[in-house]
Amino acid sequence: MTNSIDVYPYIPNSVPEVKARMLAAIGANSMEELYAEIPPELRMQRPLSLPEPFLSEHRLKRHVQSLLAKNKSCAEALSFLGGGCYQHHVPAVCDEINGRSEFLTAYAGEPYDDAGRFQALFEYASMLGEMLEMDVVSIPTFDGHQAAATAVRMAGRHTGRKVVLVAEHVSPDKYSVMQNYGRSDLEFRRVPFDLATGTLDMGRLASILDEQVACLFLDNPSYLGVIQDGPAIAAAVHAFGALLVVGVDPSCLGVIAPPSSYGADIVCGDIQSLGMHMSYGGGHGGFIATQDDEALVMQYPSRLFGIAPTKVPGEYGFGDVAYSRTSFDKRENGNEFVGTAAALWGITAGVYMALMGPQGMRDLAHTIICRNAYAKQQLASVTGVRIPHAEQVHFKEFVVNFDASGKSVQTINRALLEQGIFGGHDLSHAFPVLGQCALYSFTEVHSQEDVATLCAALATILTK
């Protein structure tokens, strides 16, 4: 059997007669002639060396499915992983809409032929704006990490200052992205957190702040799940004329105060929680939001879609706001750069917020806070487990310490995995000061029974 064909289902003009006809139409004798401009010494002299293809759709499907069978997903296991990517229920309508050919395969059409794309993304920004109580929200950027990196650059340009303070309890990966992205122009300094409470160390913040500081960046709720005193932090930062940039998980905002309410100047975050599957990191999209202050709006590198009248009364039109800010318009003289990022997830997040409505978003945040509170209580009663910041209110995740058990998180997670449980993300490398700790995440999908299963498994493992 040979894996060779002439006609490919995805390539209409692979039909030999058609090929010959088209070559004749343009006066060429062969395909080779079309490549006449490429010098022979640059031509590949052998076929690409690639695995044999699976030409039929059936064989291809079986092959890829055989690889997928080597994965064990969070749908099969009981997972407590969080740390920036979360297992939520994804409403069926979210998948239905983002699977539509029209949205899935559209790209860069005009506000006319792609009027629906523009309106859907304007509505996404508008609904997220209601959650955030802010009037300007960007078209999605790559992910929450990138949104934070851009937000602090915006703060730097806006203030004309170079020093960016970043809380030490942000995700190490997020800090790496920010630093990588910003350090050619900005100087990064860290602000420690209080080990006892898991909140920003206000004393250290006061000693680090000065008039060189462009902004403070922190996540609230933090990477460690703690909801911190936003108003106090904002007051401290603003006293030095610096901006407060807050990363927030929008799924907490049905219950938790939006950062704008305590004075955040730029708010950013990730929208994966708003209706996207985790997809091994494929579900991320970032947002950046501010109030409608012209000077700040002009610092966005991202596309911003606005509403506009058309020549027909009563007809809603849309288009790009202040396009001249962007690298599309000004190349290296625009703000940072702009391009393809995560627009389909913006549309999907809009669908999610519309489905949830105000009551759904409140129920979601409330149930997550309660489930975390309950899980803390239950885990605290397991011998060998300590909850370091137990007295705080946690959203979606909290730190679990295993020092008293004498076992490493790595050992514990191995043992949990044998029972079909994905234990919390191991923090012992990124935050050695916390000891043998893991970040355990609980959302609306984790039932009381799931918590009991986890506690029982840990009780057995830790006493072995």
Place this chain on the structure above:
Amino acid sequence: MNQVMHNISLSRFTNGRANLRRYHQARWDEPVIFELSQRGERGVLVPELEQEIAVATNQALSGLPHGMLRTQAPRLPEMSQNRVLRHYLRLSQQTLGADLNVDVGQGTCTMKYNPKINEQLARDPRMSELHPLQDADTVQGMLHIFHQVHALMMEVSGMDAVSLQARSGSQAIYGNFAVLRAYQEASGTYGVRDEVITTIFSHPSDAACARLLGYRVITLYPDADGYPDLDALRTALSPRTAALIITNPEDTGIFNKKIRQFTDMVRAAGGVNIYDQANANGLLGITRAREAGFDMCHFNLHKTFATPHACGGPAVGAMCVTQELERFLPSPKVVLREGSYAIDDAGPDSVGKVSAFMGTGSIVLRAYAWAMNLGAKGLREVSEIAVLNNNYMMHELLKIPGLSAPYAPGKRRIEQVRYSWEKLHADTGIHSEQIGIRAADFGVHYWTSHHPFLVPEPATIEPTESYSQADLDEFVDVMRHIAHEAYTNPETIRSAPHNCPVHAVDASVLDDPKRWAITWRGYQRKLRSQEAKQSA
């Protein structure tokens, strides 16, 4: 009974050629979603708290710091599920996806067919429900796919190492510049060699990302034949040269024969060569970055490798580098060790993170499935047909009065052509943008060019391998029809669009800070404030 059968088809053709479609896009006149709200309606319910949890946690919010409790519910629309679905289905119908049209008019974007089987596979729960921090033992299938796509990119580029972390082509450009900076820092030349040379026909992100990482940008303009100017490069090179970033072919579709001279000169001057291969659709198995003397390149999986454009992402940009630069690639990396895959930290020289986790895994899977369906012979077929389609298209389009293809007359082009309506504009006053808007009335997209418009009244057409000869003819017919209108009835073009969901937008508000409105709440606030002023 003298009823005869009617040959309906006859009236659909003129002189053997299909008439233009009597197309009209959906026009639902759909309200903005907030206007659909009805107090109390629900779209989806959250799993209720178990009674025991509710009792045990009834004080859960009491520890919140003062001011951290939301006081007013977010003013989201309140809608039942089917009403949300209907609203978005209507908006989808007002969006012209590539699946629906002969999408050759969005040149440089490589709008090719995104196979549905790949979509189905990427939505399998064994893909969609993977958390990116899972133990490597539980994602062996996924890591195998990453590893295989690395190998594919290495073979197609001739480079030695790959990272799939970047979430788009532009982010890969940025990532490659981050690698350049790390390499320069390791060799002590960062800040000394601080200039990046690019060309005006290269993507805006090539210049923008260089600036972002602290480089001064030098932009070369084409010579009289449309090639990047070798003499201009010679002049630009200096002890301050950090790198050249260039595309080949550029948006003109003309392959730069002297590319090896370019890269040799840059290397001799101590610079690094970066190839923007966002779109490599005409070159798979034909020619590679390595043989042309490049040290780095990147591919957009959502262009050449057939993953959906998704209204502008999610996406992947594959960063490919030589062995010398491998240690600077983003962390983590996938390695094969004793028969199983592991995820390793990339080491102290790595640039660190370019994006969250491992990037967009679900897009990597789609590209893998696409390549595994085609194989080496199929990938080459992709490129050959893309080039054949492009040259056929150019041959047909150039028969239209008023249209030209500047530079390199008579030469074959690779995957796309940047055309010019300069003559048509001089004759009729119609601009290329207006032709694009009118094209929408016939159900096709059309794109001019990035700014600045070096080619006057530009249009960039890229047929890819996905369209049949009849499809291409149909697009040509639309262009011919519009060009004819320009000469005979330009008002129809000036007043376009006619058959789209909306009519001409008053774009002046979008650049006016007093009137722009980026959210519905911002719009309402500005309207209220205007009303207050008027009544005062």
